[in-house]
Amino acid sequence: MLGDVRVGAVGLGTMPLSIEGRPDGARAVATVHAALDAGVTLLDTADSYHPPGGEPGEGERLVARALASYGGRTDGVLVATKGGRGRTADGGWTVDGRPAHLRRAAEASARRLGGGAIGLYQLHKPDPDVPYAESLGAVRELLDAGTVRLAGVSNVDAGQILLAREVLGDRLVSVQNRYSPAVRGSGAELRLCADLGLAFLPWSPLGGISRSSLDGASALEEDPEFGAFHRVARARGTSPQRVALAWLLSLSETVLPIPGASRPETARDSAAAAGLVLTEEELEELEESAGAGARG
Numbered sequence: 001m002l003g004d005v006r007v008g009a010v011g012l013g014t015m016p017l018s019i020e021g022r023p024d025g026a027r028a029v030a031t032v033h034a035a036l037d038a039g040v041t042l043l044d045t046a047d048s049y050h051p052p053g054g055e056p057g058e059g060e061r062l063v064a065r066a067l068a069s070y071g072g073r074t075d076g077v078l079v080a081t082k083g084g085r086g087r088t089a090d091g092g093w094t095v096d097g098r099p100a101h102l103r104r105a106a107e108a109s110a111r112r113l114g115g116g117a118i119g120l121y122q123l124h125k126p127d128p129d130v131p132y133a134e135s136l137g138a139v140r141e142l143l144d145a146g147t148v149r150l151a152g153v154s155n156v157d158a159g160q161i162l163l164a165r166e167v168l169g170d171r172l173v174s175v176q177n178r179y180s181p182a183v184r185g186s187g188a189e190l191r192l193c194a195d196l197g198l199a200f201l202p203w204s205p206l207g208g209i210s211r212s213s214l215d216g217a218s219a220l221e222e223d224p225e226f227g228a229f230h231r232v233a234r235a236r237g238t239s240p241q242r243v244a245l246a247w248l249l250s251l252s253e254t255v256l257p258i259p260g261a262s263r264p265e266t267a268r269d270s271a272a273a274a275g276l277v278l279t280e281e282e283l284e285e286l287e288e289s290a291g292a293g294a295r296g
Contacts, residue, residue, distance in 0.1 A: 002042075002120060002199050002256075003150045003173040007078050009249060009274035011042030011258040012267060013203060018049040018059035020091065023262050025062075032066035034264030036077065038271035043067075044176075044201070044258045046082035046124060047109050052091040056105075060112040067114075080120035080174075081109050082154060084127065084135065097127025099138035106142050122152035122176055123164075132160055136167040143171050152176060154203075158192050165196065174199040176258070180207030181226060181244055181290040194252040205248055205257040206241050228289030232282050241266075245273030247286045 001007075012035040017028040032043065049059030060081055067074045083105035086094040096102075102123070110118050123139055126132050142148040152174035153164045164172050175193050177186040179202035186202075193200040226240070229247075233240040241259070248257045261267040278286070 001173075002078065003171070005078055005119070005150070005173075007042040007256070008039050008271070009256065010040060010245060010271050011044055011080075011201070011256055012040045012270075013258040013260040014043060014045045014059050014063060015049050016260040016262045018045070018051075018062050020051045021262075022051070025065075027263065028062055029066045029069060030264050031261050031267050032063065033070055035261065035267040035271060036070055036072060036074070038268045039274070040267070040271050041077050042080060042256065042258065043077060044080045044082075044203075046085065046122075047105055047112075048082070048085040048087055048093070048124065050087060052087055053089045054087070056086070057108065057112045060109055064113050078119040079113055080122060080152070081113065081118060082122040082124040082176075083109060084124040095125050095127045097123070097125075097130040097132070097135035099130075099134055099141075102135060102138040103142065106147050110147055117146055117149045120150045120152055120174065121148040122154050122174065125155040126160060132163060133167060136164055140168055140171075143168070150174075152199075152201075156189070158188050161189060161192055161196075161198070165198075172198065174201055174256075176201040176203055178202065178204050178207070179248070180205050181229065181247070181286075182207035184290070190252060190255065194254050197254065199254050199256045200252065202248055202255065202257050205259050206244055226289070228285045232278070232286065236276070238272075238276065239269055242269055242273045242276055243278070243286070245270060246276040246278050247283065247290070249273065250278060250283055 043063050045059040045063050047056045084097050139151050150173045151168050151171050154176035179186045190200050229240040229243050233243045245257050259270040
């Protein structure tokens with residue numbers, strides 16, 4: 001649950017579809033459509049998802065095109081976008097948490113996504129030059145104005161989550177931090193979200209595992225940190241990526257992975273993780289292998 005909105009257990013991160021190295025437009029749209037066909041109802045993007053030197057909002061425009069051209073129902077799809085970051089001409093990333101910027105950015109995002117209220121608006125990253133409470137106050141104003149329906153925060157620590165809860169109240173519904181079998185530094189934030197009933201959206205949830213092929217045939221099979229994911233995948237006749245997402249889902253009822261995809265096949269494989277229930281023995285093996293120790 002994201003507030004009062006129910007979504008599928010696995011979302012789609014659309015960043016790979018709209019930054020450098022992205023597929024052509026037809027394949028990008030086909031990838032979103034494949035995810036929707038597979039039951040995905042959360043699409044995550046940001047105004048900063050565009051190639052270096054490009055126009056802000058390319059990812060948002062892609063999501064809008066994909067939804068407009070989809071042949072099925074889209075009324076149950078929640079689009080999540082983010083504001084507060086930008087790109088430099090050489091491919092770097094900037095951060096801008098000034099309230100005036102966030103208000104303008106959100107209004108522009110709403111127009112690109114179709115003109116209605118943004119389903120979920122996430123403060124992309126705390127700006128070290130702006131008090132976090134001021135940035136959060138701008139998000140609260142956007143909620144009050146109806147520009148945004150629900151709010152989230154990203155790349156935050158536990159103290160910042162608690163501050164966001166104080167400023168935004170029950171309209172804060174999600175936290176998006178990096179978390180994967182390879183990067184597990186946000187365990188405390190994951191557990192705090194479980195305690196508060198906030199959705200925890202791991203970004204880059206296939207870190208490490210993502211370098212493996214779908215059939216599990218790669219050098220990482222011999223890597224002791226990831227070997228268990230491959231062993232379980234082989235035993236189940238599935239991909240190590242799907243196993244990794246199922247492991248993430250086991251950590252807490254509030255975990256909602258948003259793996260990226262650049263091909264329809266990958267989007268379908270990730271979505272299928274919602275139906276993979278791992279045994280206690282498998283989970284113990286995976287937790288020991290990944291060093292997670294965070295299952296709630």
